[in-house]
Amino acid sequence: MISSSSNISPHSKRDDLLSGSVRFLALTAGGLLLLVIAFLFYESWPALHHIGLTRFFSDPDWYPTDNSYRLTSMVWGTIFASTGAVLLASPLAILSALFCHFYAPPLLSRWFRRMVELLAGIPSVVFGFWGLVVLVPMIGHWHPPGPSLLAGILILAFMIMPTIMLVAHTSIAHVPLAYIHSASALGFSRWSMMWHVILPTTKVGIFTGILLGLARALGETMAVLMVCGNVVQTPSRLFDPIRTLTANIALEMGYALGDHRAALFMSGLFLMGLVVLFVSMAEGLRHRNTYVATK
Amino acid sequence: MDLIQPTSHIIPDPDKRAGFRAWLPYQSTEPFCEPDAHLRANNLSIAYHDLQVLRNVTLEINRGCITALVGPSGCGKTSFLMSLNRLTDLIPGCQVSGHLQMNELDILAPTTDLLQLRRTVGMIFQKPTVFPFSIRKNLELPLREHGTHDRTLLQSTIENVLQQVGLWHEVKDRLDHPAQALSGGQQQRLCLARALVLTPDVLLLDEPCSALDPISSGIIEDLIASLQGSYTILIVTHNLAQARRIADHVAVFWSLEGVGQLVEHGSAQQIFESPKEELTAAYISGIRG
Amino acid sequence: MSRQSNHVQEYCLTVIIWTAATMVSIPFIWLMGDLLWNGWSHLSFNFVFSAPLNAGREGGIGPILISTLLLVGVCMGVAVPMGMGTALFLSEYTRHDHVLGRLIRGSLDVLAGVPSIVFGLFGNALFCQVLGFGFSILSGGLTLACMVLPILIRTVEESFRVISREQRLSAAALGLSKSTTIRTILLPAAIPGLLVGGILGLGRAIAETAALIFTSGYVDRMPESLMDSGRSLAVHIYDLSMNVAGGNPHAYATALVLVSLLFMINLSSSWIASRWTLSNQLPT
Incomplete structure (x- = not known):
């Protein structure tokens, strides 16, 4: 808030030292993003140079050892899994947020919220493990093989639900009480109030939450790696195993060399680009929307 | 108000002055308000970014006197006060x-x-x-910052200022308790003590009583009056009765065309009994402002 | 709209919303119950402190706990000072709308959204290869530090910002230098925020897997130095369930340990946060 804008303040030596080191640390932290991007570029340069962008989509298949680098099916895998998860999680999350505010008794509402917060903190590897030992056998029993796009969608939905729900919850909490009171004074039913007052005033906030959830789903690695089967193919049904870009990196980084390694960095760069796009869109919305806490 | 100790109770110890300005108001004889300019403002203007809040103030503040700055809200009185110790430097976009x-x-x-x-x-x-x-620690911090580390000197200085603001008997047994546990009036007196601990020449008081209850407010007011002559005091107040009771001089500020300006400056007696300006007359009689 | 249909609508909505809430709760309860049910029986003093045998099917998680602690220690040791410094810079040395401050804040916001696997790639390229730390706890911890930095800075900066303007002004009016003001007034007031931020970062670091598999590696022996490869709890769960046939029982137990650790962390941070807001609401 208060700045040392004056060029004349009487800095003692200690002040100079402090401001110098603080500035250095801040510039380092701020430059970290650039460093990450620079390294991704640097490492994926051989791929861009030797293979070229088009071959990632025109090669016959993903056989990096045979110099064949088709990423298309993994891009589709990523897209199907994350959009499916968002489509499944968003309505549930929004309804749960409404539940917390308007339906649950106060005690239950507090516990429900606390539960969702805990859910948000469960590590993805635990979700993945649970999916692997509980969900996948169930799906396999119903419709073999088991590890599938469906399992990925379910686990991802479960993981991003808390993100969307907590953002929606906050934006509903910021709806001015006067709106709710005047809606009640007009004799609105609960349904009309939610539909005509709450949702319109919070739609930007909720959309922000969905974008953040989508970003999380796109970048998620461990859970999808553990439940999706990791077969490189474009899925045609919900029960087909898939491999996502993130899982591909995690599986092959250990032994990848040369162009193969560069191709993996390339897909990381691509993922990062997507996620950065969604996160900046969400941040942009957040700053424009007065009903979402800026915190 | 028995709580207030007259300033003459403060006895400087000449031996302990080394490295630190004597704990003593600037003059050693009987305190009084002198007809001698201590602070001079010449054509002072203040703006926040492009918004001018004070224009062309020319004013002399006499040594040892209490000068009350009065006028409606938003006419630049506080900005004027903050320019005197350059706190305006800390406000983004403020230009003096x-x-x-x-x-x-x-x-x-x-x-x-x-x-x-x-x-x-x-x-x-x-x-x-x-x-x-x-x-x-509230009182020690500024002293230590300005180079006093001697324990006995710290202790005696703290006792002196607390005596001066009439807090000593109230807090002497709980000097190590959190200052935030004090009442609002006591906290304000502590703040005054904390300012006095550095033996300033000038005291700037920005509505020091307005956030307090009437009794605490009365105590602070008497305290300020007791400091007359020992310090050059500028006090911003919205309480005209208070200005009348304690001030030697009064400066009336007014916002003309959205910019604060000095309307009239003179002795309290002259301002309250025979104001020269119509605005002043209207303001002190409660017609405007 | 008739009163009758209004009632039907209201009734249906109530049913839908309660169903949604139940659908959210069931998997959570299921997951927790499953972990407790299957993990509890394998959990013992011995399990927590002894070394893994037979690729983790037998024995315990002692060295893995130590590796996790070292990873988190390196991470916090780097992230906390950097986070404090950056937060100080953002709140005390730049105006809120200053270009540099906005750039740094914006880049940290984006960094917060970067997928952990990408941090893994970055850590592998920078720490393991360019700086030559190899697969080591040091590489892993530094990678984690990059990950938790944004959240840490955000929380600490927030706690500097709630310190009132008057406090800063009166410190300046007393002629206190900037370093004194920061040391005696701002830092003490920001300690709770720092703790909350640190704990949140700690939680993220402990939960992380993808960024670690190719920075700190898989080795499950007791680490002898920071340059040794070390396996974290989360990586252990992954390895047991995916690469070790018959590893599930111990994966359950490890997951239970990990989740309990995280719950404790979560609870203590909300406890500090609530005490902090309470003390801020005291009349001043």
Whole structure:
């Protein structure tokens, strides 16, 4: 808030030292993003140079050892899994947020919220493990093989639900009480109030939450790696195993060399680009929307 | 008010002055308000970004006198006060132009040692701003910062200022308790003590009573009156009765065309009994403002 | 709209919303119950402190706990000072709308959204290869530090910002230098925020897997130095369930340990946060 804008303040030596080191640390932290991007570029340069962008989509298949680098099916895998998860999680999350505010008794509402917060903190590897030992056998029993796009969608939905729900919850909490009171004074039913007052005033906030959830789903690695089967193919049904870009990196980084390694960095760069796009869109919305806490 | 100790009770110890300006108001004889300019403002203007809040103020503040700055809200009184110890430097986009002089010191000069200036010019804010630690540490911090580390000197200085603001008997047994546990009035007196601990020449008081209950407010007011002559005091107040009771001089500010300006300046008696300006007359009789 | 249909609508909505809430709760309860049910029986003093045998099917998680602690220690040791410094810079040395401050804040916001696997790639390229730390706890910890930095800075900066303007002004009015003001007034007031931020970062670091598999590696022996490869709890769960046939029982137990650790962390941070807001609401 208060700045040392004056060029004349009487800095003692200690002040100079402090401001110098603080500035250095801040510039380092701020430059970290650039460093990450620079390294991704640097490492994926051989791929861009030797293979070229088009071959990632025109090669016959993903056989990096045979110099064949088709990423298309993994891009589709990523897209199907994350959009499916968002489509499944968003309505549930929004309804749960409404539940917390308007339906649950106060005690239950507090516990429900606390539960969702805990859910948000469960590590993805635990979700993945649970999916692997509980969900996948169930799906396999119903419709073999088991590890599938469906399992990925379910686990991802479960993981991003808390993100969307907590953002929606906050934006509903910021709806001015006067709106709710005047809606009640007009004799609105609960349904009309939610539909005509709450949702319109919070739609930007909720959309922000969905974008953040989508970003999380796109970048998620461990859970999808553990439940999706990791077969490189474009899925045609919900029960087909898939491999996502993130899982591909995690599986092959250990032994990848040369162009193969560069191709993996390339897909990381691509993922990062997507996620950065969604996160900046969400941040942009957040700053424009007065009903979402800026915190 | 028996709580208030007259300033003459403060006895300086000449032997302990080394390295630290004597704990003593600037004059050694009987305190009085002198007809001698201590602070001079010449064509002072203040703007926040492009918004001008004060224009062309020319004013002399006499040594040892209490000068009340009165006028409606938003006419630049607080900004004027904050330019005197250059706190305006800390406000983003604030620009001060014109000339400000304290004795021979050019306050607005880029080379002015701000820490030294602020040591010489104490300030109290509308809300008591005690720091979140013990009473003792609140008083010790500025002393240590300005180079006093001797324990006995610290102790005696703290006792002296607390005596001066009439807090000693109330807090002497709980000097190490958190200052925030004190009442609002006590906190404000502690803030005053904390400013006095640096033996300033000038005290800037920004509505020091307005956030307090009437009784605490009365205590602070008497305290300020008791400091008359020992310090050059500028007090911003919206309470005209208070200005009338304690001020030697009154400066009336008014917002003309959205910009604060000095309307009239004179002795309290002259301002309240025979104001020269119509605005002043209207303001003090309660017709405007 | 008739009163009758209004009632039907209201009734249906109530049913839908309660169903949604139940659908959210069931998997959570299921997951927790499953972990407790299957993990509890394998959990013992011995399991927590002894070394893994037979690729983790037998024995315990002692060295893995130590590796996790070292990873988190390196991470916090780097992230906390950097986070404090950056937060100080953002709140005390730049104006809120200053270009540099906005750039740094914006880049940290984006960094917060970067997928952990990408941090893994970055850590592998920078720490393991360019700086030559190899697969080591040091590489892993530094990678984690990059990950938790944004959240840490955000929380600490927030706690500097709630310190009132008057406090800063009165410190300046007393002629206190900037370093004194920061040391005696701002830092003490920001300690709770720092703790909350640190704990949140700690939680993220402990939960992380993808960024670690190719920075700190898989080795499950007791680490002898920071340059040794070390396996974290989360990586252990992954390895047991995916690469070790018959590893599930111990994966359950490890997951239970990990989740309990995280719950404790979560609870203590909300406890500090609530005490902090309470003490801020005291009349001043």
